[in-house]
Amino acid sequence: MTIDSIEDPPSTAVEQLERFGLSAYAARTFVALARLGSGTARDVSQVSEVPRTRVYDAIDELHDQGLVDIQHSSPKRFWAISSETASRTFEHELQRRTEILRTALDEIEPAQRRAEQRGVWTVNGETAITNRVLEFFASADDEIVYMTVEDLLTDEVIEALGETADRGVSIHLGGVSQDVQDRIQDTIPGATMFESLWVWSDTAAGRLMMVDGEKTLVSALVNGAEATRSDPRSETAVWGEGDTNSLVVVLKAIFTWRLDTGEPK
Amino acid sequence: MTIDSIEDPPSTAVEQLERFGLSAYAARTFVALARLGSGTARDVSQVSEVPRTRVYDAIDELHDQGLVDIQHSSPKRFWAISSETASRTFEHELQRRTEILRTALDEIEPAQRRAEQRGVWTVNGETAITNRVLEFFASADDEIVYMTVEDLLTDEVIEALGETADRGVSIHLGGVSQDVQDRIQDTIPGATMFESLWVWSDTAAGRLMMVDGEKTLVSALVNGAEATRSDPRSETAVWGEGDTNSLVVVLKAIFTWRLDTGEPK
């Protein structure tokens, strides 16, 4: 996935810098310096609209993080590190911190997790749902039935299906158009394709999954077609596991009936 | 560099989660769920000391980010994603955001940067200073003189020196003990070693650098020996470039005199 082109680079940069923990003043000051190269408090204030007297505080913050160098003349001059250096700095720092988080969480986590969670669970967000799906794929022993709208059939999912198929799990894939099927046959050679079970209207469709007849997931897109920037499309899912799980029972009934009696294509 | 062992995993995890943008309640709630696996609001409240009535808000926040799944029963049950999944989620998200930041900053940055910055600049922090040093190394054409306390002679720096030497730049390295010299000779075959110019007492020492006789950097460690957790050691540096730069003039005088008349070892 490549980066979407940005409509307003300065404010995009400011937004990201703030999310990385900088104050609004510091973020705007850094961006101002980035376009100036170097400048005085007055220069910065003019292009960033940060009150001049507060530029100094912002600089302190940036200087402590190594993002800005200072020339102690009068007037003081400030110099922002290069875009590339700044990006790498953040990347390293965040890498370091996720590693700390990982080891801390590993130590916290009890030894035996996932002792058969009962009931029906809900998940929000496409990436989170994809994560669950991939985890279920990884736990599959025998069979996967997966129906999806094509929007959600990313390379990541296709690849995971391929790896699972290589492990000897049989794949039944539904809901995808002919040309996408052709593209997929290479990655998942043994996959069986089947038609959508019902009219899979594009507005509220999502995905349906069943693994080994005992783990299921259903999702729906809320703003499928008319997604806007202020109101983007969002995916919501429910999942459940275990023979007796109500969601499993219902989906198993549907899938089994249809896969046995329907025409596998 | 490997991760230091952690003294208090739960609070370390909470700290990192907060720095990644979660509220204190959400962070503590997630950590509580991580050790419980799953639980109700009451369970969470007891182990996390988050007021029970606010657990629900925290869960909303976590659910929206896909870190927690919800079971809409009564009482509601909450389930935290695995440590591994959580870490990967953050890693991806942060990777994505640094990429956005990078492209935004690239578009902001003027074409010609670094038009010979005049004056003397100060930098704070070991990593930031190392960054400058590495940038100077990369710009070297002819000669590098580098003196450092061994603490600061990391593999990263050694490697960069090696690559620069491979480009045909001659390296003069000072201040390191005999056994470290031996280790380095492999990575930087052509390097010339020399004794410390003066008594390089370990408390306030840092590094000295001169590149091509026109770019210099000097640093000092503030709490070299007696660094504690509450008052960690910190490095501060000044740098300058250009023939006429005062810092350059002074350092060039020292180095030239000593390197010509002193005994290169």
Place this chain on the structure above:
DNA sequence: TAGATCTGTAACCTATTTAATCACAAAAGA
């Protein structure tokens, strides 16, 4: 079934942070 307890939502208060303004002395320039 009645009473007691528990659960989830919402409103509220307070502490902390942070953005924004102002006052002013020292320094630099005219």
Place this chain on the structure above:
DNA sequence: TCTTTTGTGATTAAATAGGTTACAGATCTA
């Protein structure tokens, strides 16, 4: 010398987030 600029500190205002309380509807228990 006078004016302008610069940097520091104090102060105010607004927004955020932590913490508390009230309460109605569920759930449990005797």
